[in-house]
Amino acid sequence: MDVKIQQPEQQLIEPLVKPGAKSKRFKKAAKRVNNQKYLQIMALLGVVWMFIFNYIPMYGLIIAFKEFSIIQSISEAPWVGLMQFKEFLQDENFLIVLKNTLGMSLIKLIIAFPLPIIFALLLNELTSLKLKKAVQTISYLPHFISWVVLGGILTTWLADIGVINDVLLGLGMIDERTNFLASPDNFWAIVILSDIWKELGWSAIIYLAAIAGVSTELYEAATIDGANRFQKMWHVTLPAIMPTIAILFILAVSGVLNSNFDQILILKNSLNESASNVIDTYVYQLGIQNARYSYATAVGLMKAIIAFILLLSANKIMKKINGTSLF
Amino acid sequence: MFKLFKRNRRTTSEYIFDNINILIMLSICAITIYPIWYVIVNSLNDGMDAMKGGSIYWWPREFSLENYKAVFNNQGILTSFGVTVAKTVIGTIIHVFFTAMVAYAISRKDLYGRKLYMMIGIVTMFFSGGLIPYFLLIRDLGLFDNFLVYIIPTMFNFFHLIIFVSFFRELPTSLEEAAKMDGANDFTxxxxxxxxxxxxxxxTIALFQGVYQWNDYFAGVIFVNDPSLQPIQTYLYKVVAESSSNQMMMNASGTIATKTVTSQSIKLATMVVTTLPIVLVYPFLQKYFVKGMLIGSVKG
Structure with a gap:
């Protein structure tokens, strides 16, 4: 009944709105927005937040091309073109921070990237489900420990009276006690090993989920063909999780200029600085501690641009090699 | 090892592999747990006794709760704990509510301008202003030495929004429609x-954000000078990195007999107390965050 009465009314309204297609479309849009005003407010609050906390800092990047000091506003500061960038290229620390950043990242990429994959594959082969669950839960534990606390453990262990010295002395691998964090020699190894310790289990989650998603039919077919467990792991599981590996590899490559800031800041000290100063800590040191805002921003911007180019090229190369890509 | 008695229908090489595998996994667990065990054991040992040398590896040599007493009697540490608890609870609730609210609006297919809003967010995943412009923004907003610096700049996260959106999309629409018929607005x-x-x-998101809030020390380092607004992680950072452990000792000395505790033993006890709450919570949320990680990685 109701429906029948409403229909002619709607037909009456439509011709009224007709004059001019543009204004009709505009009115329709306005009506639609008005009908969902609560929804629009909810979405726009997020947009406003992003405008303030993401887009205003992006605008702030222009100070990399200026000589900004704390007494002026950003727009008042004089333009200096590429001066800050040129200065960084001639900076005596340029090569040191670049070497430390790339060195640690590339070793991480070679050693620390494959380990969670191997860990996930081995974990998947455990026949006891209870053991599997227990190992998984324990392996997530270090991810929840803060870098500050882990830094506290590391400084205790690596000190000259610490556990590491005890063990190495006992094994006869060193002759006298040393504080390992007080020299640049071991810094990279400490960073990479502690990173593996902290994130091995957590990074394996994604691979475990990918392995769980492999169709059981594939394994059954392989069994019928007479494949043993290693062959199944190599010929079924590994190819099946290859797309996941590829995407994470692209992200890892594009992140080689990122260091684990929280980690390095806590382990870094003046005695190991020649091995521990990376781009991120250098930006912090220059910008926040020495108040050289424009220069530090230029260093950070240069890093971001190279990282973005790396992301695009890694994406392109992976697309050519095996057809997986981020975008 | 575990499978000695169940040697059914497996080749010898598989049998060997299984046992070696179990051994590897148990070693990984041992390596994971031992450093934490070491800290706990040493925090329960008399501080002066530990200083005598000869490391304590497996069990307290001279059991003592004095270190924990010193921690809970230290006004500076307690204040910092309060800040951490407050910023974790308030920050996480606001973050989850705000991000979910925006995500719900954006998840609705009928939202006008949805694609534009999405684009605005995606750009932020690839480009950012970096540390210095962000620092200047926080300064200009007057958030220095302000508790809100822990809350407002962290109340939204686009990665978390994506996880929310993909969850909301899976929800049945029938309940929403029924509520609409009853005249409820979208916010209700x-x-x-x-x-x-x-x-x-x-x-899932509450766990991710809660862990971030609990563990973050950097905001406290660069935006806050006031010790009464300093979270416990920042406090520990200063102790560990700036080796101001002597100062910590002095703080403690006013309240407790200093014969038994040392700066090192208080540091270890503080580390245990700082870590314990999260470590107790995460196993119960495991099934959730595993799922969340998966959505985050696939769509992100």
């Missing part, structure tokens, strides 16, 4: 219908 629907249905994803 979000509060009354969507939130109660979304507890799994809310638990």
């Amino acid at each position: 629907i979000f509060i009354r219908v969507i939130i109660p249905l979304s507890m799994p994803v809310i638990a």
